[in-house]
Amino acid sequence: xxxxxxxGTPSRRIQPHLSNRPEFQKKQNKPNIxxxxxxxxxxFMTKHLxxxxxxxxxxxxxxxxxxxxxxxxxxxxxxxxxxxxxxxxWTTIGIIGGSMELDAAFEADLKTVxxxxxVAIVIPVRQLKSQVTPGGPKMDQxxxxxxxxxxxxxxxxxxxxxxxxxxxxxxxxxxxVAGVTKTIVMPVxxxxxxGDKIKVAGSTSVKMSDFxxxxxxxxxxxxGIKTGDxxxxxxxxxxxxxxxxx
Amino acid sequence: xxKKINKLGESDLNRRDFLRGSSLAGLMGMLGGVQLxxxxxxxxxxxxxxxxxxxxVGVIGLxxxxxxxxxxxxxxxxxxxxxxxxxxxxxxxxxxxxxxxAKAVEDYKALLDDKEIKAVVIATPTQAHKExxxxxxxxxxxxxxxxxxxxxxxxxxxxAKAAVAAKKQYVQTGFDGRSHPQNLFMYPFIRAGTMGKIIxxxxxxxxxxxxxxxxxNPDREKDLNWRLNKEVSTxxxxxxxxxxxxxxxxxxxxRPTAVTGYGRxxxxxxxxxxxxxxxALVEYEGGVALxxxxxxxxxxxxxxxxxxxxxxxxxMRDSKAWMFKEVDAPLLGWEVYAxxxxxxxxxxxxxxxxxxxxxxxxxxxxxxxxxxxADTALKYAMKxxxxxxxxxxxxxxxxxxxxDPNDTKALEKHVSEIKKMPAASIVDGYQSTxxxxxANEAILKGGRVELHKDxxxx
Numbered sequence: 001x002x003x004x005x006x007x008g009t010p011s012r013r014i015q016p017h018l019s020n021r022p023e024f025q026k027k028q029n030k031p032n033i034x035x036x037x038x039x040x041x042x043x044f045m046t047k048h049l050x051x052x053x054x055x056x057x058x059x060x061x062x063x064x065x066x067x068x069x070x071x072x073x074x075x076x077x078x079x080x081x082x083x084x085x086x087x088x089x090w091t092t093i094g095i096i097g098g099s100m101e102l103d104a105a106f107e108a109d110l111k112t113v114x115x116x117x118x119v120a121i122v123i124p125v126r127q128l129k130s131q132v133t134p135g136g137p138k139m140d141q142x143x144x145x146x147x148x149x150x151x152x153x154x155x156x157x158x159x160x161x162x163x164x165x166x167x168x169x170x171x172x173x174x175x176x177v178a179g180v181t182k183t184i185v186m187p188v189x190x191x192x193x194x195g196d197k198i199k200v201a202g203s204t205s206v207k208m209s210d211f212x213x214x215x216x217x218x219x220x221x222x223x224g225i226k227t228g229d230x231x232x233x234x235x236x237x238x239x240x241x242x243x244x245x246x
Numbered sequence: 247x248x249k250k251i252n253k254l255g256e257s258d259l260n261r262r263d264f265l266r267g268s269s270l271a272g273l274m275g276m277l278g279g280v281q282l283x284x285x286x287x288x289x290x291x292x293x294x295x296x297x298x299x300x301x302x303v304g305v306i307g308l309x310x311x312x313x314x315x316x317x318x319x320x321x322x323x324x325x326x327x328x329x330x331x332x333x334x335x336x337x338x339x340x341x342x343x344x345x346x347x348a349k350a351v352e353d354y355k356a357l358l359d360d361k362e363i364k365a366v367v368i369a370t371p372t373q374a375h376k377e378x379x380x381x382x383x384x385x386x387x388x389x390x391x392x393x394x395x396x397x398x399x400x401x402x403x404x405x406a407k408a409a410v411a412a413k414k415q416y417v418q419t420g421f422d423g424r425s426h427p428q429n430l431f432m433y434p435f436i437r438a439g440t441m442g443k444i445i446x447x448x449x450x451x452x453x454x455x456x457x458x459x460x461x462x463n464p465d466r467e468k469d470l471n472w473r474l475n476k477e478v479s480t481x482x483x484x485x486x487x488x489x490x491x492x493x494x495x496x497x498x499x500x501r502p503t504a505v506t507g508y509g510r511x512x513x514x515x516x517x518x519x520x521x522x523x524x525x526a527l528v529e530y531e532g533g534v535a536l537x538x539x540x541x542x543x544x545x546x547x548x549x550x551x552x553x554x555x556x557x558x559x560x561x562m563r564d565s566k567a568w569m570f571k572e573v574d575a576p577l578l579g580w581e582v583y584a585x586x587x588x589x590x591x592x593x594x595x596x597x598x599x600x601x602x603x604x605x606x607x608x609x610x611x612x613x614x615x616x617x618x619x620a621d622t623a624l625k626y627a628m629k630x631x632x633x634x635x636x637x638x639x640x641x642x643x644x645x646x647x648x649x650d651p652n653d654t655k656a657l658e659k660h661v662s663e664i665k666k667m668p669a670a671s672i673v674d675g676y677q678s679t680x681x682x683x684x685a686n687e688a689i690l691k692g693g694r695v696e697l698h699k700d701x702x703x704x
Contacts, residue, residue, distance in 0.1 A: 075645075124644035126640045137665070
């Protein structure tokens with residue numbers, strides 16, 4: 001993927017996230033049958049499936065065969081965007097979806113990174129709401145227009161590398177905004193919460209122009225507003241362990 | 247030419263660059279004149295011209311009100327009128343002409359079956375609201391149901407219950423004054439105590455009009471004149487007065503406790519039983535009484551609402567309002583700069599209660615305040631309906647795609663936190679409707695009806 005070049009399928013509609021669909025989750029958990037015989041079901045179909053999967057499993061690397069534990073985004077997850085303008089500073093707040101898959105070692109202590117967690121985050125652009133009153137809805141419309149919302153309805157993030165650093169982590173990943181992907185590096189923290197939950201938090205600054213977005217300069221009641229290029233992103237992502245499908 | 251980039255990342259053309267690059271400017275420079283030009287900025291985004299979203303709407307009921315709604319929606323760039331419906335062929339034909347791209351159906355169920363249509367506006371005779379509203383909510387549509395929402399308390403409650411239960415849908419009621427900028431501007435003034443202690447309220451609606459429509463078809467004529475049918479009509483107090491009760495009660499922030507009524511057929515002796523002239527006294531929690539009257543037999547004074555306070559009185563008329571201060575009332579400050587209008591009928595000078603109605607604005611005569619007040623409440627109600635429908639449907643869609651779709655509690659919370667444009671909610675609509683129904687009951691029996699607290703619970 002070339003940096004600075006729009007990617008993605010323009011006509012893509014919003015679909016329930018794949019990992020949210022029950023049938024997908026079931027399939028995801030199937031390898032458990034191979035690696036964790038205790039979970040084995042005794043029905044006829046499963047016996048045959050086990051054989052087939054065992055054969056398939058032999059072709060897979062040891063890496064992939066290791067069971068990953070999935071954590072799914074929970075309501076309450078929020079992302080904050082803070083920017084500047086010639087009138088006043090502005091803030092928008094939105095929701096975060098997606099999931100992460102951790103190996104047993106990392107899940108146990110949230111410190112040992114043997115294998116980079118599989119992290120895929122989505123942020124629906126429409127749910128980024130300007131906190132200014134009045135005029136918030138208008139600002140949201142301006143933002144959606146500049147982010148080419150009709151073509152790209154989500155901001156996406158994929159983690160490439162996680163490196164422990166000073167008690168925290170340095171996360172290197174691909175952020176896709178308005179169809180343009182950039183690699184960003186930011187400090188993040190993992191925190192265990194009661195009830196099989198993990199909170200991931202972090203913050204970084206990005207430039208709108210890095211994603212080929214022209215900083216908006218809307219006009220309200222004859223007053224032209226110019227927004228600054230730099231935007232600070234702060235997120236608090238709440239995830240909960242996905243219970244194995246029954 | 248070297249371009250300088252300022253901190254916001256745009257080019258800053260300075261005077262020196264300008265002089266170097268232009269011979270005319272050079273000439274001007276030699277002549278000693280300096281042309282002052284604003285730094286060049288990229289063309290601003292025209293926010294008002296943007297069409298950020300569209301909503302496919304169906305309109306059910308194409309009488310005079312339905313056609314008003316069609317015309318109003320037709321002016322909204324966010325509205326795509328995808329369906330029109332009326333069970334009377336001639337009305338349907340007329341409505342279809344106003345919305346040529348819409349599919350025209352006689353049975354509302356055919357319109358509700360259309361998955362493309364996201365929202366419906368229900369403008370049928372009041373007694374038909376319940377069946378259609380419940381079916382529309384069942385079909386997953388966002389609903390605008392006209393006011394009053396029903397002709398009986400039972401129907402109103404059934405509608406309200408279904409609307410409250412439909413967590414993924416947006417429901418708005420036809421008390422359009424709640425969306426009008428003039429009322430929204432006035433509301434904080436009144437609620438902040440500017441008037442001192444509110445001591446009484448008055449409302450009237452006077453018009454010389456028969457309310458009777460004629461048709462060559464006797465069955466059709468009966469249907470058409472549902473307002474004059476005692477069995478289903480809430481009368482003048484329901485069809486008209488409910489809007490005025492709604493505004494005055496909203497401004498006062500008080501709920502009625504009892505209503506006493508009187509009504510007679512005074513002029514239109516055409517066999518009707520629904521009074522053409524009514525009076526009602528509505529008592530409120532705080533001890534204030536609203537003195538209301540309406541008639542179809544005289545047009546004198548038109549429509550006016552007034553709230554009387556110990557420091558000032560507010561008069562509302564034709565989407566405008568004025569404040570009349572008592573001589574011993576404290577000076578607020580802002581009224582010094584406010585525009586004053588001479589109201590000759592009252593022999594009083596009123597302080598205009600309008601957004602931007604300052605003396606300066608009056609001198610420059612930009613007409614901002616006047617034009618905002620001149621727009622109908624229906625226009626703002628429809629504009630806000632479309633906006634709120636889009637916000638709620640986008641919020642639900644994005645929530646379901648982001649989180650566990652089975653987490654209904656979190657979904658409800660997410661939807662309830664969606665910021666909406668001001669409009670009459672189902673609770674507002676229910677409460678103002680039942681007050682009007684009870685007022686009509688009091689008028690027909692010619693006595694006092696107490697409004698129990700339970701009446702207001704859905």
